[in-house]
Amino acid sequence: MTRQRNSPLEDGVHCTTVRVRFGDTDPYGIVYFVSYFRYCHRAIEEYLRACGLRPEETFKNVQEGFGLPIVEAWCRFRRPSKYGELLRMETQIQEMRAKAIIFRFEFYPETGRELLAEGTANLVAIGPDWRGRPLPERLKIALTGIE
Amino acid sequence: MTRQRNSPLEDGVHCTTVRVRFGDTDPYGIVYFVSYFRYCHRAIEEYLRACGLRPEETFKNVQEGFGLPIVEAWCRFRRPSKYGELLRMETQIQEMRAKAIIFRFEFYPETGRELLAEGTANLVAIGPDWRGRPLPERLKIALTGIE
Amino acid sequence: MTRQRNSPLEDGVHCTTVRVRFGDTDPYGIVYFVSYFRYCHRAIEEYLRACGLRPEETFKNVQEGFGLPIVEAWCRFRRPSKYGELLRMETQIQEMRAKAIIFRFEFYPETGRELLAEGTANLVAIGPDWRGRPLPERLKIALTGIE
């Protein structure tokens, strides 16, 4: 039996765009660092959707008895972005463990390859008791295309 | 039997302050109008606390079978405030109906009587079916001091 | 000379969608009323873009010496929306005065005609001294298609 990669994403990278909105900047018109983390969560949501997963049933799923909280997040901000700009987010799974997923994010101008910011977010699978548990099989298959 | 006013608040007005934070402004350093609505909600929370009510059991209370969603909100912005400023919020109940409460907010500089912004928020009591219901008696008493 | 209507928008109504994001809800999964005002600002931005105006040169324009702050905003929330839902925003200019624009917003489910929320936002034109001034002619033409 051979493992087969069937990811719905080309090369495992998901691309989406985000517009810098009026409330996303600091008082000087530069994207507030906190907004990048908000964009990262949005990137995860779109990544999940691209894999056929509904975010609202994935971050917490009472029926299936699991949650998927973010337990660690990191970003480095290389160049400032301004109000009104359109950013391209490239999202991929950096690492998939038995009980955890690490997403990696890169931010670029809409067109261009200059890295504006990069980051990671670690999600762990927990049960109703908030203790770690293996990632639901359904999720792993949807995210990796590997059965 | 005489009705007695026992409000925990002097003249029914609650005062609290809010600092304009880094993420609260627009790209030009002026408070983003949306932030005022966030401040209004905070003012309601502090008003409730001053009346001995826990917000986390008041906006939604599964045990007692009620919710208290905001169904209407309005603000007028008279003068701009800037990043770093300390605002004084004066909050009062403008009207108490059988099924609804209307809060009124006024924003001033920390010291000074120049009205910076004003607004209202209408909350209605609903049951678990999201239909209107009378305000819980416990709430009315706590908010007005009238038994 | 006849006045000619050339609005870039069909019937003067601009449609766009907004996804309810993870950070947009209250602790009970329902859209936080403050988020609607954020959506309203985004709707104005998209309206401006559809008329060929760049928001980042329209809300404040140092070169041309004007600003366009929001001086009043109002929303009524009719039915709750939940995390993950896609909302359709219909935006139009309710009134255009010499020195002010009033935008009107309506929120619907992505498909469907059930009004979820509605609101207005009043913008006034000001000069560098923060005093009212007539709307720049360029803006009026772009927004109405009337020369």
Added chain:
Amino acid sequence: MTRQRNSPLEDGVHCTTVRVRFGDTDPYGIVYFVSYFRYCHRAIEEYLRACGLRPEETFKNVQEGFGLPIVEAWCRFRRPSKYGELLRMETQIQEMRAKAIIFRFEFYPETGRELLAEGTANLVAIGPDWRGRPLPERLKIALTGIE
């Protein structure tokens, strides 16, 4: 000439509290990870104020020709906090370099020593050209009490 430590903060640790507000949670009532980064910025602001520095003249100072953007941020979330809770933030300078400051944050329940979350934020001094420059002497003295 002896160097003298005169920090305005006892042991160099600044304590402040933050209330988990209605808009700070995820749809399940747990603090949204993005909110912690917002709290971190607030902790920096209060740290600066405790050292006699006005944040609105410290993150960007046109007169003195410097800015102090956050170029990296990280948080680990150990235990969930809920809507309405009061968190104690302990903030300190983890490292002070020639051109950079690294702040460290710890979040605890209002009373109690259980670590809820921890994080860091790296700030670098830049000139008007956005290139790195040494930290202004005035800042270093105010933050460390060392002349």
